[in-house]
Amino acid sequence: MSEVPPPAVTYFEPPPSPAELPSRLASPFDPSPPHPLARRAAEELQSLLRRRDVAKDAGLDAPGGGKMFGVLVVASDDGRIGYLRAFSGMLGGRWHVEGFAPPLFDPIARDTFWPTGQEELRALELRHADPKGRDEVEHLRAERSRQLWRQLTDSYVLPNARGERQSLTALFEPEAPPGGAGDCAAPKLFAWAYQHRLRPLALAEFWWGAPPVTGRWLAGGYYPACQSKCGRVLPYMLEGLDVDPAPPGSTGPVPLEEPRLVFEDAWLLVVDKPHGLPSSPGRHAKQRDSVLARFQQRSPSKLSVVFALEAEASGLLLLAKDEETQAALRRQFARREADLRHVAWLDGSVAGDHGSIELPLRTTMDGHRVDAVHGKRAVSEWRVTERTGTRTRVTLLSRTRLAHQLQVHTAHPLGLGAPIVGDALYGREDTRLLLHAESLTFTHPRTGERLTFESRPPF
Structure with a gap:
């Protein structure tokens, strides 16, 4: 482990009185305004960022370049x-x-394997462009990607207030x-607080710099921790602290509905997928619960997803029972x-x-981005069907099938x-992603029959 500097604690001057201290830590998932000491x-941090012009030096003022910052009020052993x-x-x-x-x-340990692994994946990507041996290369690329991702997440060590430690891999x-x-x-x-025997008292996280292209966060605005990344991380890290309970529904797994079988014959299935359940296990977690895993348990055929739906989307999903049909x-x-x-x-x-x-879209570590130079061609058609004061209802057709295509195309300013x-x-969290695959039409590869299936949107 590389040597780390001592904690950069900024002590309040003048120091707060005992009456100004919080009785216990508020939940990081609570959207209420931060405690006055955290604010x-x-x-003070915002003033420092202005004086040092950090936003300009770090590119935070560039379009979509802002970043979330955080402060944690702490008490040292001497009070x-x-x-x-x-x-x-x-x-x-x-x-x-x-500071x-x-x-x-x-990071030093990570540099011993991450750059090399990325080069290996890029080399496999170039080989994948050749139709000869594409299936074998796809398998190699998926397996290497899984190995590399696990190696990366194994390197994250999460402590909690009880003195326990767990890797990010084990937590998920x-x-x-x-x-x-x-x-x-x-x-x-x-x-950082646990490592240096500092007692957490109050937390605040705020956005600084230009807002995202979707306008989700504004400079200087305070925001709660997100469910998607911190929903499992923070509850574990807070074990052993006296913390206010999280707001209902802000953390923890949500029970998933059972996917509904719409059609099945000897060659294919059509399934109505509930939101929150992935279409397939994915490269990094072969045993993850999914539509494919649930139906594979009762099928003698080796099922495959023709085109996946996003995990948080719902609607019609097409599965094939053999490679030729797929x-x-x-x-x-x-x-x-x-x-x-x-x-x-x-x-x-x-x-x-x-x-x-x-x-055109390019895959990155934190999602998919528009990239006119290195991106793959992506085409979506749209039509407005309803308007309200703040929202617009649309139908969408993906003419190409890239991950996150509809999310990026709708959210991006050029979309x-x-x-x-x-x-x-690409936007902001709500009770669920309001995206639903409502209509599927295709010609049956074996019978030649033209088939259409419909699923009523649940919203």
């Missing part, structure tokens, strides 16, 4: 009251910045941790001989009534400029 610490500072992810391309809490992994098993889990400001702050169905979608129509509510108003979006309601990655 005082945050305002002094101060606070720690942290940022989410990296700041100016660096994990370690003087801020470090990451939960050792049998699922794979989502990208960015453990990199938010709050986990860094609690880990390939034939995928060709129909590629040639626009088959359609999967989605319905969605968008958070905002949309100019125009219908159109087509063509924005519709309005994220799907409940999109925690």
Whole structure:
């Protein structure tokens, strides 16, 4: 483990009186305003960020370049009251910045395997472009990606107030941790406090710099911890502390509905998928609960998903019972001989009534981004079906089938400029992602029959 500097505690001057201290730590998931001491610490950090012009130096003022910062008010063993500072992810391309809490992994140790692993994946990506041996290369790439991701998440060490420690991998098993889990400001702050015998008293996290392209966060605004990345991390790290209970529904697993079988024959299945249940286990967690895993348990055939739906979306999902059927169905979608129509509510108003979006997409560690140079071609068609004061209901057709395509195309300013309601990655969290695959049409590869299936949206 690389040597780490002592904690950069900023002590309050003048020190707060005992009456100003919180009785116990508020839940990080509580959207209420932060405790006055946490707000005082945050305002001091904001003043520092302005004086040092950190936003400009780190590119935070660039469009969509802002970042979440956090402060944790702490008490030392001798009773002094101060606070720690942290940022989410990296700041100016660096994990370690003087005066801020470090990451939960050792960057030096990570550099011994991560760059090499990424080069191996890029080499396999180039081989994948050659149709010869594509299935074998796809298997190798998926397996290497799983190994690399587990190696990465194994390197994150999460402590709690009881003195226990657990890896990020173990905390999420049998699922794979989502990208960015453990990199938010709050986990860094609690880990740094525990390491140096500092007692956490109050937390505040705020956005600084330009807002995201979706406008989800505003500079200087205070926000609770997110469920998607910290929903499992923070409850474990807070064990052993006196903490207010989290608001109902803000943490913990949500019971998943059972997928409904719509159609089945000797070659394929059509399933109505509930939101929250992944289509397939995914590369990084072969044993993860999913539609594919549930139906595979009762089928003698080796099932495969023709095209996956996002885990938080719901609606019609097509599964094949053999490779030939899967390939034939995928060709129909590629040639626009088959359609999967989605319905969605968008958070905002949309100019125009219908159109087509063509924005190339590139996969990154924290999602998918528009990239005119390195991105893959992505085309989506849209039509407005209803408008309210703050939302727009649309139907969407993906003419290409890339992950997160509809989310990025709706949210991006060059697309519709309005994220799907409940999109925690490109918009803002809600009770669920309001995206549903409502209509599926294709020609049966074996019988030649033209089939159409419908699923009524639950919203």
